[in-house]
Every structure is written in C-alpha cells, then in structure tokens.
Amino acid sequence: MACMGLLSPVHAAVLTVETPNTQLILDATEGQQLALLYYGDKSATLDDIANSQQLTTNGQSPAYPAFGDIDMIHLPALQVQHADGDLSLNLRVAQVEQQQNVNYQLSIINLRDKLQPVTVRVYYKAWKNVDIIETWTEIEHQEKSPITLKRFDSGYLHIGEGDNVWLTHLHGDWAAEAVVTHEPLTRGLKVIRNTDGARNAHLDAPELMLSLDGAPEENTGRVIGAALCWNGNFELRLNAPNNSGIHFYAGIDPQSSEYILAPTANGQKPKANTFTTPHLALTYSTSGMGGVSRAFHRWARTCGYLHNGNGTRDVLLNSWEGIYFDITEQRIIDMMNDIAAFGGELFVMDDGWFGDKYPRNDDSSSLGDWVVDTRKLPNGLQALTEAAKERHIKFGIWIEPEAVNTVSELYEQHPDWALQVPGRELKLGRGGTQLVLDMTNPKVQDFVFNMVDELLTRNPYISYIKWDANASIQNLGHILTAQRSNSRKGGLTSNSAAVNNLYIDYHLGLLAVLERIRAKYPDIVIQNCASGGGRANYGLMPYFDEFWVSDNNDALQRVFIQWGTSYFFPSNAMAQHIGGSPYQMTNRVIPIKFRCDVAMSGRLGIELQPKHMTDEERLQCTIALADYKALRPIIQLGNLYRLNAPQSYQPVSSQSAPAKQDVAALMYVTDDKKEAVVFAYSLSNFMKQAPQRIRFAGLDPEKVYTLEEKNIRVQYNHTKNAWDAGEPCSLHGKQFTGAYLMSAGLILPLCTEYTQDFPSRIFYLK
Numbered sequence: 001m002a003c004m005g006l007l008s009p010v011h012a013a014v015l016t017v018e019t020p021n022t023q024l025i026l027d028a029t030e031g032q033q034l035a036l037l038y039y040g041d042k043s044a045t046l047d048d049i050a051n052s053q054q055l056t057t058n059g060q061s062p063a064y065p066a067f068g069d070i071d072m073i074h075l076p077a078l079q080v081q082h083a084d085g086d087l088s089l090n091l092r093v094a095q096v097e098q099q100q101n102v103n104y105q106l107s108i109i110n111l112r113d114k115l116q117p118v119t120v121r122v123y124y125k126a127w128k129n130v131d132i133i134e135t136w137t138e139i140e141h142q143e144k145s146p147i148t149l150k151r152f153d154s155g156y157l158h159i160g161e162g163d164n165v166w167l168t169h170l171h172g173d174w175a176a177e178a179v180v181t182h183e184p185l186t187r188g189l190k191v192i193r194n195t196d197g198a199r200n201a202h203l204d205a206p207e208l209m210l211s212l213d214g215a216p217e218e219n220t221g222r223v224i225g226a227a228l229c230w231n232g233n234f235e236l237r238l239n240a241p242n243n244s245g246i247h248f249y250a251g252i253d254p255q256s257s258e259y260i261l262a263p264t265a266n267g268q269k270p271k272a273n274t275f276t277t278p279h280l281a282l283t284y285s286t287s288g289m290g291g292v293s294r295a296f297h298r299w300a301r302t303c304g305y306l307h308n309g310n311g312t313r314d315v316l317l318n319s320w321e322g323i324y325f326d327i328t329e330q331r332i333i334d335m336m337n338d339i340a341a342f343g344g345e346l347f348v349m350d351d352g353w354f355g356d357k358y359p360r361n362d363d364s365s366s367l368g369d370w371v372v373d374t375r376k377l378p379n380g381l382q383a384l385t386e387a388a389k390e391r392h393i394k395f396g397i398w399i400e401p402e403a404v405n406t407v408s409e410l411y412e413q414h415p416d417w418a419l420q421v422p423g424r425e426l427k428l429g430r431g432g433t434q435l436v437l438d439m440t441n442p443k444v445q446d447f448v449f450n451m452v453d454e455l456l457t458r459n460p461y462i463s464y465i466k467w468d469a470n471a472s473i474q475n476l477g478h479i480l481t482a483q484r485s486n487s488r489k490g491g492l493t494s495n496s497a498a499v500n501n502l503y504i505d506y507h508l509g510l511l512a513v514l515e516r517i518r519a520k521y522p523d524i525v526i527q528n529c530a531s532g533g534g535r536a537n538y539g540l541m542p543y544f545d546e547f548w549v550s551d552n553n554d555a556l557q558r559v560f561i562q563w564g565t566s567y568f569f570p571s572n573a574m575a576q577h578i579g580g581s582p583y584q585m586t587n588r589v590i591p592i593k594f595r596c597d598v599a600m601s602g603r604l605g606i607e608l609q610p611k612h613m614t615d616e617e618r619l620q621c622t623i624a625l626a627d628y629k630a631l632r633p634i635i636q637l638g639n640l641y642r643l644n645a646p647q648s649y650q651p652v653s654s655q656s657a658p659a660k661q662d663v664a665a666l667m668y669v670t671d672d673k674k675e676a677v678v679f680a681y682s683l684s685n686f687m688k689q690a691p692q693r694i695r696f697a698g699l700d701p702e703k704v705y706t707l708e709e710k711n712i713r714v715q716y717n718h719t720k721n722a723w724d725a726g727e728p729c730s731l732h733g734k735q736f737t738g739a740y741l742m743s744a745g746l747i748l749p750l751c752t753e754y755t756q757d758f759p760s761r762i763f764y765l766k
C-alpha cells in the first residue's frame, strides 16, 4: 500500500489535475463557482485556454452544476430539496485541498451553499500510471430535518461547441450482451439508463465513449471514455439544448430513488448526514477507442478496480451446461477427471448442489437453503474437495447469496427478509418463485456473510466462488426497511424515506458484505455472474476477479459479445468458455477449433459435458489448453489492440445498418512489445471469398517478429485411424518487421486453406 500524503490547502485560483498525458483544469477561485476550463491532452497551455473562445456562451462552464446556480435551460448535476422546501443551491468555493500519494494526486474542492448549511465536496483522483481521473462528490448538510437529494450525479463534463461528437455505448440483453452502438450526437437529450435495481449491465451499461472527431476510429482520434463505478440504477445523460455544446452527466438514477439524507442531530452515526456518490472514471485518449480501452484495462488491473488485477486466472471446467441440475457425486468426479486430463486447473460445481427439505432440481426452489443435498452428494462437499485435491486441481462452487425462492426453508423462516410490498401481490422472478433478499437489513447481511464464511471455513479447499444474481428488484416498499433504516441512519422516521433509499442502500449493504468477505478471504477467486454479464461494472469488480461474460456460449455470437465487452473490461476479467456443438441456445454447429480460439482470447474455460465430446474435440481441447497456458500472461495481461471489427462501426450514413465484416481480429501485446498473440476469426466462408488484409498494431516497428501458429487444427490420420496433430499454415515460422506488420499487414490464411465453415487462426509473435 502506498503511504497517504497529507491534505494541504491550495490557494491558487487555477487548479490542474493531471495524469501522464491528460489534464483537467479548473478555476477554483475562492468565493466563486467552481468552473471547468479544460479537459484534454497536455498540449494546451493556460494562455491557450484563457484565449480560447470554445467554452460556453458566458465563457465559463460550471464543474458541478447545481440547480439554482445554472441557467434553467440546462440540466443540473445536483439538486437538493432543503428541509424548508427550498430547491436551490448557490455553491461557492470555500477551500481547496490537495494530497500527493505515490500512486495518485487527490484534489478536493469544498463548496458551500450561500444560504443553507450544505457543503459539497468535489473530488478528483488523478492516477499517476494511467490516464484516468476519478471524480465523485460528498454532499453533507447540517439542516435540522432530513433533506432530499433529488439529483446527485457523480460527475459532469462539458464538451464545447464545434466538435463532431459521436457516442459509443453498449446495449444488449440476456445472452446477447454488449452490442456496440455508434451514433452521432444530435441536438436534444440522449439518456442511457438501467432500472433493473440489482444488476445494471444487461440492457444499457454504465460506460460510454465520446469520439470528438466524428465517427469513431480504433487507433486514431480524440475520444473521452467514462465508466460509472456503480452496480445499481444509473443514468448517463447527454444534453445538447442549444449552441453550447454537449453536457454529459453520469450518476445514480434518481427515479423512485431520491435519497433522503438524515440530519445529524439525533443520529448515532456520524456520517448519517453525508452522501457519497459512486466514482465516475474518466479517460481521454488521442489514440481512438483502443486508447480508451487500454486505459480502462490498465486502471482496472493496477488501481484496485479488478480484484487481483495483475494476476492470471486458472483454466476451468464449469458444470452448468454439461449437467445442469443433474448433479451426482459420480458425475462431478467424472467431470473432474476430464478437466484434469485436458490439463485444466480448476473444476467449478454450478447450480443444483443444495437444498434439504426442498431439493434444487430446477430453478423454482431452494435458493437460500445453502446446505448440501445429500441425496445427490451423500458424502458431502468434503468428498468432492478431496477428489479434486487427489487430481491436483482446484475446486469451486456456485452460490446466489442475495436471492431466495418462496419455496425454501429460508423463506418459511424469514419471509420478511425478502423485498416485498406488504399487502401487494408479489412480483416473482426466475422459476416463478424467486425474490431478492433485503440487503439493507443487517440480519440479512450477516446471513449472507455467515453463509459464505461457513462454506469456506468448513471446506478450506474451496478456492473459487461463482457468485450469481439472477433476479432484479421487483417489489419496492417493505415497511420493515424503515425500522432498520432508522437505526442505521439515525433520524429517518418514515417508511417512505427508507423505501426511497432502498435502490441505493441495497447496494451499500451488498458492498458492506463484500468488504467483510474480502477482508477475511482476500485470496478466494470470486466470479461476478448475473445471468451472464448482468453485473459487468466497476461498482462490483473491485471485489471480483472476473465476470461471466454471457450465458450464451455460441462461439459466433461470442465474437460480438466479447468484442463489445472488451471496450471497457480487461481480458483477465472476461470468463470465456468453450461450449457444445450444436450449441443448445442457437442450434449452431461450430467446429471445435473455432470454439477454442474464440474462448482463448480471454479467461479460458470449458462449459459442456466432456463425456459427449468426440475424439477430435478432446484432442483439440487438450492442445488448446496447453497452448493457452503457455500464452496466458500475454493474453490475460497484455495490451489489447482490436484490429478488424466484426461489424464495421462506420455506417455509410447514420441511417444505414453497419456493414458486416468477414474477419474479426484482435491482438494482445506485452508492455515491452517483445511478444504478442493475434486472434483472427472468419465469420463467413464462401467459395472465392475475397480475403481481408489485417494490419497489426501496438508492435515495435524496428523489431523482427517470428510468427508461430498456435492451437493448430487437428487432422484425421488415416494411417493411425485416429485424430492427430495438424500442420501449421504457410505463415508459420515466417519473419516480418513490426513496421511491415503494422503498415502493410498480412492476409491471414482463413478462407483459402480450409474447406470447413468458421476458419480461425491464432499466431504467437516473438
């Protein structure tokens, strides 16, 4: 841990917040509004900025616009309703402090309202090793009664008039996550939000990019990236109301969730009168979308936003799509034998292992009853962990701690622990019986912590947890919440206050439990799963080592899903599994080589029943795992360059659908540029199809690289009457300079040498 520097007061009017290549410049004159003067690269001098007319119409742009301060045609980032009903704030700079740390510089600007006892502290944390600035605020009041936070964004940015701004964001669904959308920003208000309550990345996701030089490019152009570090409801707003450019706001969605902030007067908790917004991570790159992605990846890995961020992940077999709920001791041990034989390192037992009075045979019961179903596993978990140990593999297990089924012993004992509205019919989720536990209840928090704690203390060989979350918050209005919230927050007296706060306090409760778990179990690997990628966000990833990218393991669709996910998340966080064929969701038949190659570009795993595999599949998987383990540090920790998008992101006009590309290609390069791994996937295969040239990126132009093909496709040996190692392609062993690979590029043998659908290649460069 870096030692903390002291906060020192700063008296200069101009405050510069800087990272290695970017700067954010503020006017923090005491007694004035805090103004944002500039966010961009370091080429701009203070004179340039002062002489520039590219600010707002009045020449200044507030850094954190409050209702009451700003012109009413603009949207506020902050609006509170004071105890007396007043809706306004006039925030003025009272004090500025800075702290230098080995890893970052922290700037805190204290703003005070001119009338009411409200203080707002705006934070900027600028990292020294990566171009990321985190911003957030603390809102504190000394009013005699509660105040209501009606709008409380984490951050705000103003992009002046004159740029051709395009928005890139991810939209998706269950089994179709992270579809990339690129669109020009036009006049009016664009809102990206998610109101699931418990997860926030399946439909709209809390990250975006803003390309300032027109349609986005992968390696060129000025691009701002933003990621809201929050797992709950959010709203990203882009407003272009007049000729004042684009105003970007990011924060918690206040719908049904205006936050009631207690007075300190009778509160037992000293901070009850203070609300801290989630952090908003901002980056600015002059190297296109790729530069933004690499900044987020480096920040996640090195600045605490991905648990064990610099570590590599094991290769695993997960039981779900192989056997679903049909768990037996023998089946699990058979699967462990299979993953050990493939050269894997970890076996994960998914859903279906628990339930006593109500066995978990399908998704309609048992969540909450975290006891081994001894009908399926007569010798308990211990027999399984012993078996794993004997096979020299690790053991992992699935849980869904925040959920309960109405058909469960937990629900029979504590019906009030589930979020519900007394007197109203329950809205039920998965299996027709699923509810979400009330994570604001300290008893529920203890229950969840103790469940995990007992699982891990009783079974010390468990080294991996798959933490699932398959339900959204559907029932908002529990009366008991109010009583608990009273004691917790001190001074809130009404149920409506507690219900208002529930969408937020749920997540604060969850984070408190995760804190406790991580304090005791820093080394357990925990996967963040939510019906696939429903919780891929930086609110939770500090506690998790990886996330399940999607429930959809169809390798063709995975190329697209993984592509979009890589915009913001690093490859060692992305769990990618080799699925069966024909694939159960899409019925698509995909050769094993392509399925392996697609899964190998992130954290590799297998998700099928090995018993059903052909000899060809088994041999290809064994080769894939061996090659992957050798290349793992490059793939999991290297710098990502996306080379050829599966879909062109340059629409011919904004009306037309993006053109499909035939080849998707990406590569990872080590920091020292000495090694790289290239993945290329052909998405269509026609006779006489025109080949595509792939230009590499991120290499050392001077260096001569040797190409080695990896995970070479196996072939049938008619002499041996068996599947055998295949022959590498014509590029294997060839040498090229980095300069040539990046400027001329190569035509990779994809369409020409294969007669089978879905050709793909992996090359190691050294």
Ligand code: GLA
Pocket (backbone or CB within 6 Å): 320, 350, 351, 363, 398, 468, 470, 529, 530, 531, 532, 548, 551
């Ligand atoms: C969710 C997960 C799956 C699997 C099932 C088990 O859908 O995303 O991977 O664990 O739950 O019920």
